Amino acid sequence: MRILLIDDDAELCSLLKEFLSREGFPVECEHEGNRGLDHALRGGFELLILDVMLPGLDGFEILRRLRAQSRVPVLMLTARGDDMDRIAGLEMGADDYLAKPFNPRELLARIRAILRRLDRPPSTEGPLEVNGVRVDPGTREVAVNGRKIEVTTFEYDILELLMRSAGQVVSRDDLMEHLYNRKATAFDRSVDMHISHLRKKLESGGPIIKTIRGVGYQFVRSFSDQNEGAV
Numbered sequence: 001m002r003i004l005l006i007d008d009d010a011e012l013c014s015l016l017k018e019f020l021s022r023e024g025f026p027v028e029c030e031h032e033g034n035r036g037l038d039h040a041l042r043g044g045f046e047l048l049i050l051d052v053m054l055p056g057l058d059g060f061e062i063l064r065r066l067r068a069q070s071r072v073p074v075l076m077l078t079a080r081g082d083d084m085d086r087i088a089g090l091e092m093g094a095d096d097y098l099a100k101p102f103n104p105r106e107l108l109a110r111i112r113a114i115l116r117r118l119d120r121p122p123s124t125e126g127p128l129e130v131n132g133v134r135v136d137p138g139t140r141e142v143a144v145n146g147r148k149i150e151v152t153t154f155e156y157d158i159l160e161l162l163m164r165s166a167g168q169v170v171s172r173d174d175l176m177e178h179l180y181n182r183k184a185t186a187f188d189r190s191v192d193m194h195i196s197h198l199r200k201k202l203e204s205g206g207p208i209i210k211t212i213r214g215v216g217y218q219f220v221r222s223f224s225d226q227n228e229g230a231v
Helices: 010-022 033-041 059-067 083-091 104-118 153-164 172-180 190-202
Strands: 003-006 027-030 047-051 074-079 096-100 128-130 133-136 141-144 147-149 169-171 209-212 216-219
Touching: 003 010, 003 033, 010 027, 010 104, 027 033, 033 059, 047 059, 047 104, 059 074, 059 083, 074 083, 074 104, 083 096, 083 190, 096 104, 104 153, 104 172, 128 153, 133 153, 153 172, 153 190, 153 216, 169 172, 172 190, 172 216, 190 209
Parallel strands: 003 027, 003 047, 047 074, 074 096
Antiparallel strands: 128 133, 133 141, 141 147, 169 216, 209 216
16 A cells, blocks of 8 residues: 655655554655656555645645546645635545644544545445436446446445435434544534535536535435425
8 A cells, every 4th residue: 555645844754654654554755746746647556645835836736637637545734724725625636634733643544544445345236326326336436317427436435325325314424434434523524525526526407415404414315305405
């Protein structure tokens, strides 16, 4: 499970490389944006840890260019309390984020949560179709009214969970536990942003995924349900 860390803090990179290597994750480091992007695009990594503030290309530009060619999972490192950086990273396709300064153990937990989603054996369950949306657990493909839709690993997992509970409300805590193995916090927007991406990809008419304020999300079962309390 090779990891590429792009961060201009050489001391932090050295410490994380030593720490993560002891946990079984070989780490390669880059300290400048352009070189980091080139290294990432050459492939061979299971995860990219990407700082926002970098010389050359910043982390957002690296992520934008990377997402045009690769679906490798990305964990963004952001300044503490800078919600706009976190939201921007998730909007551009990051899988998760962590604010600096952070505990290396928390970083390790988030790395494992991301990689756990990639390391599961293919499902033997058959395709599931609800309200024109079809998911195939075996291939992890998604189609809307017969048209294939590209989704990320986390988007697929959210969608399948919601569809299997169609008509019922799935709480944000349940989604966070399912995806990241942690509880949701008031300021954690990761699930909300993944839901937002799914809506843009799936919905052309009425809402398919409804927000139940203060609780969670609901996948509507049929067209007749779409206009009932949608947010």
